[in-house]
Amino acid sequence: MNALTLNDARTLIAAAEKRAQEIGQPMNIAVVDAGGNLIAHVRMDGAWIGSVDISISKAWTARAFDISTRDLAENSQPGQQFFGISASNAGKVMIFAGGIPITRDGTVVGGLGVSGGSGEQDQTVAEAGVAAL
Amino acid sequence: MNALTLNDARTLIAAAEKRAQEIGQPMNIAVVDAGGNLIAHVRMDGAWIGSVDISISKAWTARAFDISTRDLAENSQPGQQFFGISASNAGKVMIFAGGIPITRDGTVVGGLGVSGGSGEQDQTVAEAGVAAL
Amino acid sequence: MNALTLNDARTLIAAAEKRAQEIGQPMNIAVVDAGGNLIAHVRMDGAWIGSVDISISKAWTARAFDISTRDLAENSQPGQQFFGISASNAGKVMIFAGGIPITRDGTVVGGLGVSGGSGEQDQTVAEAGVAAL
Amino acid sequence: MNALTLNDARTLIAAAEKRAQEIGQPMNIAVVDAGGNLIAHVRMDGAWIGSVDISISKAWTARAFDISTRDLAENSQPGQQFFGISASNAGKVMIFAGGIPITRDGTVVGGLGVSGGSGEQDQTVAEAGVAAL
Numbered sequence: 001m002n003a004l005t006l007n008d009a010r011t012l013i014a015a016a017e018k019r020a021q022e023i024g025q026p027m028n029i030a031v032v033d034a035g036g037n038l039i040a041h042v043r044m045d046g047a048w049i050g051s052v053d054i055s056i057s058k059a060w061t062a063r064a065f066d067i068s069t070r071d072l073a074e075n076s077q078p079g080q081q082f083f084g085i086s087a088s089n090a091g092k093v094m095i096f097a098g099g100i101p102i103t104r105d106g107t108v109v110g111g112l113g114v115s116g117g118s119g120e121q122d123q124t125v126a127e128a129g130v131a132a133l
Numbered sequence: 134m135n136a137l138t139l140n141d142a143r144t145l146i147a148a149a150e151k152r153a154q155e156i157g158q159p160m161n162i163a164v165v166d167a168g169g170n171l172i173a174h175v176r177m178d179g180a181w182i183g184s185v186d187i188s189i190s191k192a193w194t195a196r197a198f199d200i201s202t203r204d205l206a207e208n209s210q211p212g213q214q215f216f217g218i219s220a221s222n223a224g225k226v227m228i229f230a231g232g233i234p235i236t237r238d239g240t241v242v243g244g245l246g247v248s249g250g251s252g253e254q255d256q257t258v259a260e261a262g263v264a265a266l
Numbered sequence: 267m268n269a270l271t272l273n274d275a276r277t278l279i280a281a282a283e284k285r286a287q288e289i290g291q292p293m294n295i296a297v298v299d300a301g302g303n304l305i306a307h308v309r310m311d312g313a314w315i316g317s318v319d320i321s322i323s324k325a326w327t328a329r330a331f332d333i334s335t336r337d338l339a340e341n342s343q344p345g346q347q348f349f350g351i352s353a354s355n356a357g358k359v360m361i362f363a364g365g366i367p368i369t370r371d372g373t374v375v376g377g378l379g380v381s382g383g384s385g386e387q388d389q390t391v392a393e394a395g396v397a398a399l
Numbered sequence: 400m401n402a403l404t405l406n407d408a409r410t411l412i413a414a415a416e417k418r419a420q421e422i423g424q425p426m427n428i429a430v431v432d433a434g435g436n437l438i439a440h441v442r443m444d445g446a447w448i449g450s451v452d453i454s455i456s457k458a459w460t461a462r463a464f465d466i467s468t469r470d471l472a473e474n475s476q477p478g479q480q481f482f483g484i485s486a487s488n489a490g491k492v493m494i495f496a497g498g499i500p501i502t503r504d505g506t507v508v509g510g511l512g513v514s515g516g517s518g519e520q521d522q523t524v525a526e527a528g529v530a531a532l
Contacts, residue, residue: 035301064449081518084494183330228350252347
């Protein structure tokens with residue numbers, strides 16, 4: 001009963017989109033379910049086409065390891081314990097800011113990924129998204 | 134000025150979703166732009182997870198060759214002129230019904246792909262989608 | 267609460283293994299959860315190494331489309347409505363017998379895949395597996 | 400006669416699982432044979448879905464180069480002799496702790512891979528596993 005619905009995903013995306021408009025940076029925004037499978041994706045007008053894949057992969061990564069991609073980034077730098085993890089899972093592991101696990105009642109039920117700006121911009125848009133649930 | 138916007142994509146998806154609800158079959162629905170790049174995707178609650186990729190690939194195929202995937206299917210059977218085309222483009226070419234080019238003022242401006250039911254169901258939902266523009 | 271556990275997967279695999287031993291054909295046996303993600307895999311001594319991937323992909327396919335791969339096979343022959351589906355999802359769609367959805371209380375909660383013998387052998391081993399839950 | 404059997408793999412996995420339970424961290428655990436081919440894999444309840452691939456790849460890497468992935472990590476940092484090796488073999492080379500070669504009578508007969516926690520946690524679980532043979 002905790003499963004994310006398409007309506008949930010739309011709520012998350014709307015909140016993220018609103019924040020992207022506020023900061024004036026068009027974004028790709030993606031939501032995956034608990035199994036890591038895509039529920040919904042949007043590319044705002046003018047957003048990078050190279051970020052379609054990245055937004056989906058960030059959403060997947062956040063759920064796959066139950067961690068924000070910004071936190072994963074710290075552990076994946078040269079010399080750190082997960083350096084090299086980005087080569088796994090057929091290149092789907094994104095190790096920079098913009099992916100955040102979606103939790104409900106303390107359980108991770110999916111992931112949200114944002115790509116289209118600086119790391120800081122992606123992060124603030126993703127945070128606005130997950131805050132909507 | 135003919136370029137598909139996210140709003141256009143949402144209009145197309147809403148019309149397709151409505152038809153999917155009418156026939157009682159949850160679907161994956163995807164829209165790509167003239168460059169073949171994803172603008173938006175939704176997976177209706179209960180739709181097959183294996184159809185995420187297929188809906189996006191059908192949308193891409195319809196634009197990539199400016200043909201419906203149902204028509205492409207006829208040319209891709211054993212012994213026909215395009216048999217084997219599904220091995221190209223890293224597996225993105227879908228050769229069964231559900232993908233339709235999106236046209237505006239006589240120009241192909243994108244593709245819509247639907248996956249989640251029988252070929253006939255996918256086709257009727259895709260047709261309802263493109264009719265909305 | 268319907269989610270498949272590792273214990274469930276082991277129960278399914280044990281039943282499949284027993285059937286494989288009865289018919290004297292070593293098999294690869296895999297179980298995925300509702301999200302299509304692998305829970306457990308075994309390769310019985312002497313089973314084909316080429317069937318590691320196939321067993322996992324059959325399990326995934328059965329869940330991805332909520333259908334047995336034997337039934338999907340019929341719809342994926344030349345001229346049929348899903349011909350060409352095997353090119354999708356990065357080659358993970360298997361369209362021959364041996365993959366069966368796992369259901370509990372009427373809901374599909376995963377998939378079981380068997381590969382290592384003839385289609386008939388794979389099928390009987392998979393059937394024995396899913397019957398154990 | 401040195402070849403790892405499915406029973407051997409289960410012994411290794413059981414020992415690793417026991418250690419994972421002791422430290423309270425659910426893990427993915429995989430065993431490959433001398434040919435680098437998967438014999439068995441388990442994902443403990445609650446373990447990361449992104450670690451399915453990583454555990455299998457760590458097991459493969461440990462056998463592919465007859466070295467623990469922790470030791471390989473040291474040689475794969477920027478400026479070191481194997482920097483970039485993780486781009487080879489289609490992304491199967493994992494260069495962080497958790498993969499250990501399995502030896503019998505002084506010969507490497509396979510690899511064990513663990514993924515699901517910190518590098519230190521993965522390593523202690525993998526060590527417990529290979530110690531069981």
